[in-house]
Amino acid sequence: MRETFHEFYGYRIACTAPADAEPVVRRLFGPPSAPAPHAPWSGADTIRLSFEITDVDHDAVPPPYFPPHWDTRDEIVLDTRSSTATVSLAARAVHVRLARSDLGNPIVWGRWLVEKAFLIMTLRSNRHYGLHAGALEVEGRGALVTADSGVGKSTFTAWGLFQGATFIGEDAMMRHIEDPEDRFWGYPRCGYLDPAVAKTRPELADAPAAPVPARDKCRLEWPASFEERLVTAVRPHALLILTRDHQEIRPVGVDEVVELCRSDFEAGKLRAEDRALAEDDLRARLASMALLEFGLSSDLKANYARLATTLQA
Structure with a gap:
């Protein structure tokens, strides 16, 4: 697993991913920052984003725009049946379990999982909107x-x-x-x-x-x-x-x-x-x-x- 640093929606991202997921990380964020969290502004939050690859054998389906109880739970799961993203608010972390079959599908890892995870983090925060x-x-x-x-x-x-x-x-x-x-x-x-x-x-x-x-x-x-x-x-x-x-x-x-x-x-x-x-x-x-x-x-x-x-x- 390799750790790289990025900026996403103004958050500092410390990202760990296996080699198979590195192309996804590059497509999401572009080239990494210097080997320290990039600070788009003093006091910016650092979010831990991690990927793992699974061999789940299901076709991806659109998840609900917001999952049930997204506005009250500390841990929110975005589930496409094939891949998932778990948003842990207290830990300031997002963990993506990406099916190998979804590695080439930016709708799954982009639109449905990572983009939505950071939207939820923003909306649930009392310091962001x-x-x-x-x-x-x-x-x-x-x-x-x-x-x-x-x-x-x-x-x-x-x-x-x-x-x-x-x-x-x-x-x-x-x-x-x-x-x-x-x-x-x-x-x-x-x-x-x-x-x-x-x-x-x-x-x-x-x-x-x-x-x-x-x-x-x-x-x-x-x-x-x-x-x-x-x-x-x-x-x-x-x-x-x-x-x-x-x-x-x-x-x-x-x-x-x-x-x-x-x-x-x-x-x-x-x-x-x-x-x-x-x-x-x-x-x-x-x-x-x-x-x-x-x-x-x-x-x-x-x-x-x-x-x-x-x-x-």
Whole structure:
């Protein structure tokens, strides 16, 4: 077993894995950090992530989005019938039992296990919260991007990457309340994209992609040509709420945004004081941002041009 160090959603990761699982670790995190836990900010949590390989002979099936009692138990198990991830909150640890048959399946070890394990850790913490949002940065100006499911958030953020923007994430952004730089942290190494959109981009021809069961999306790992524009954190200047109800850009108030995001930042927070802490932090961050309802057209290039103009205003 070899130990390597990484950063994931702003957490420091100390990862141990057998040789068979090392390709999975590289695809999840990219190259390791120096031989000491990388500190994205002073005081960042260190999470122990370990892998073992098993010979379980079952086909993987989608687990529940959240397993039963995920918001009350100290130990939460994500189970795909073939592979599992056990999240131990008190120990600050995630243990993945990965079936040999799932080594080549990034939906299992990425979407269903590791990405979800760290989302649960964030939501259950009284010092962290999450938003259902992506993020882009254009010429040094960052934006959180949120929308109802089906509006086109994933396509919007991916298209920004294709047009030259810096890509921070497309579905979940994590906030570490004690981070002094007011950043939100994402996972930029992959996107969830409509396969029809992916086929229009020649630079994605050889990018590893896997269909998401029961969804019209694939999990697509961005090719090396995008590496310099994949970053893990942003200090946003704006928050955009994407809509197809109109094609205008309209200001919205802090209270409206807080209510829109309430189910995100309160998820997993059973104590009123923890919910209040998350809300107070989000309100403080929103107070320094432009808050905008951003109406989408069918012209992806035009949408990106409007984004760039809006962020530089």
